[in-house]
Amino acid sequence: MELNFFCPRWGTEHIKLNEFFKQAKLQGYDGIEYAIPGDLPISMIDEIFNLAAKEDLLLIVQHYDTNETDYHKHGDIYNSWLWKMKDYKPLKINSQTGKDFFTFRENASLINAARKFSQDTGIKVYHETHRNKFSFAAHITKEYLLNIPDLQITLDASHWVCVAESFLENQQDAMQLAIERTEHIHARVGYEEGPQVPDPRVPEWQHALNVHLSWWDKVAERKRREGADAMLTITPEFGPFPYMVSMPFTQQPITNQWEVNAYMMQILRERYCSGFQHHDIQGKKI
Template sequence: MKPTNLQFFCPRWGSEGTGWETFFARLKAEGYNGMEWGVALDTPHAELDKIWDLAEQKRVAVILQHYDTVDADFNRHYDTYCRWLSMVKGYPAVKINSQTGRDIFTFDQNKALIEAATQFTVDTDIAVVHETHRHKFSFAAHIAKEFLQRIPHLRLTLDVSHWVCVAESYLEDQKETVALAIERADHLHARVGYPEGPQIPDPRVPEWDIALRHHLVWWDAVVARHRAQNKPLTVTPEFGPYPYMVELPFTRQPLTSQWEINAWMMRMLGERYR
């Protein structure tokens, strides 16, 4: 039995080679509520319409993910980001997970991008949550702290694995910032990082139990807050394919199955919070 306030989303990332009909059937059989789908800016509207119609037909809820605005020139970056938001405006997503801004932009430049997303939410009533992610405005806990303090309406996709990697620690000396992020988290990416990387090879094995337990403490707090507020929480188990997933030398064979790890993570969290 799944916890009633948790909704689990399967990442399309890593399954791009699987046909949509097969992918939807597989995630439904696994027990996911929907998918998280990274949509590139150059995706044709006809393709968006076709996949969206199929998702609705199959009763697969959709979280859209923004990821591919990377221009180092702020003005071009801002225009591209706004074009992406405009492109997806007509699609009733559960929410939008946005990898927003750049680590090289100023506070005010990144804030302008966040406010563009805020206006999108005002116009559409679809929440935009900003992922804590390397290379983006939120690449490190000590940097994201200022944004959280100065932008009270900023909401997050909490993916602590990135912060663990950047800080090369389990953030023991940044507890205040992590607590603030937990208060603002409306979506979880359930991937486990470690001080030397954003993804452990396999959360099911005892060698990585310490890393998993650190992340469970943070996830427990997010779940507890949503339960106390009687709010649903969306979770995407987001262990990724190569190069996140380590491969065996010369063979290009992954150490383990990305699909199986994510499905295991969903079942483990479902049981933990049931």
């Protein structure tokens, strides 16, 4: 199994683009995950891909900002965004697809559009489990996975934990099906009341971290069984405010986003580059 980690651009927009790519490379990331809005100029997209090539970094592009509420207009915008990526050949596309209020048929049509794009271009599109999208909850996504056999996802279970106000103890079937269809991971840790714990390094959030580790471990084990040609991609994706708590009045972040994501990369690289069993972060078997 090949293991690659991606640095999110989200939260570092204050850093000049060329400096961001250099810092990500120095930190030890294998690539960048870059959210590309629909109105981003072609010249800027060119610069992103050119810098990735210059720094020898892989690139996953993220679709996130198709928010048109009229389904037909939404579909046109989504298709336009996808086909804009055709000539760039990113490693993968991570797509926040559809809307939570679209019908099953409407969201399925968008998933089908992504499938056709992949068939025609060879660029794989994986659909992120995300609030506000078709995949906003575990039990809802389960129905799409059951009815669309080739649907593959980016697993960001932090959203599902938040939506369900639980660690999904009563939705084991949905989680297992999601794990079987996961091709990319967003390694952010959620809890019952939010999509991001304040800091995964501190003792009070170890239970939440260990629950997420148990899910990611199962994805890694599955990819390892697929053999040497399999690739597991992970983006540590702790984000800035309002995902990250800020201190009252000062608006200073409660912790350092870059350091937290680097920490997540470190523990997961150590965990998956060597033989591993289901152990929590303190080494207890789970």
